[in-house]
Amino acid sequence: xxxxxxxxxxxxxxxxxxxxxxxxxxxxxxxxxxxxxxxxxxxxxxxxxxxxxxxxxxxxxxxxxxxxxxxxxxxxxxxxxxxxxxxxxxxxxxxxxxxxxxxxxxxxxxxxxxxxxxxxxxxxxxxxxxxxxx
Numbered sequence: 001x002x003x004x005x006x007x008x009x010x011x012x013x014x015x016x017x018x019x020x021x022x023x024x025x026x027x028x029x030x031x032x033x034x035x036x037x038x039x040x041x042x043x044x045x046x047x048x049x050x051x052x053x054x055x056x057x058x059x060x061x062x063x064x065x066x067x068x069x070x071x072x073x074x075x076x077x078x079x080x081x082x083x084x085x086x087x088x089x090x091x092x093x094x095x096x097x098x099x100x101x102x103x104x105x106x107x108x109x110x111x112x113x114x115x116x117x118x119x120x121x122x123x124x125x126x127x128x129x130x131x132x133x134x
């Protein structure tokens with residue numbers, strides 16, 4: 001059974017950053033996770049929130065439902081009312097580049113040699129660009 005989970009920031013945040021190679025810090029982060037039969041299969045971590053402007057999103061997983069994706073973007077766009085979400089992706093992570101682009105994000109900048117294995121790609125998305133609207 002699939003279940004969207006809230007309020008388990010340490011569990012979801014640690015899991016997402018184990019997958020993405022980042023370092024989870026609870027101080028300024030919040031999360032939304034997706035479980036299948038009690039096991040985490042996907043998660044969103046949000047941090048670096050600038051009120052009414054932007055928020056960084058970190059995403060990992062191997063199972064994404066439309067309901068989960070919508071929940072993941074409802075939080076920044078509907079609840080926080082940010083103008084943009086920001087994602088940082090290593091240029092060698094083609095799967096994440098394709099997934100992020102499919103959602104409607106655009107490649108806004110590249111920072112040479114700043115990624116884990118390659119360049120750091122910065123993708124942004126506005127609510128209007130998001131392809132899985134309610």
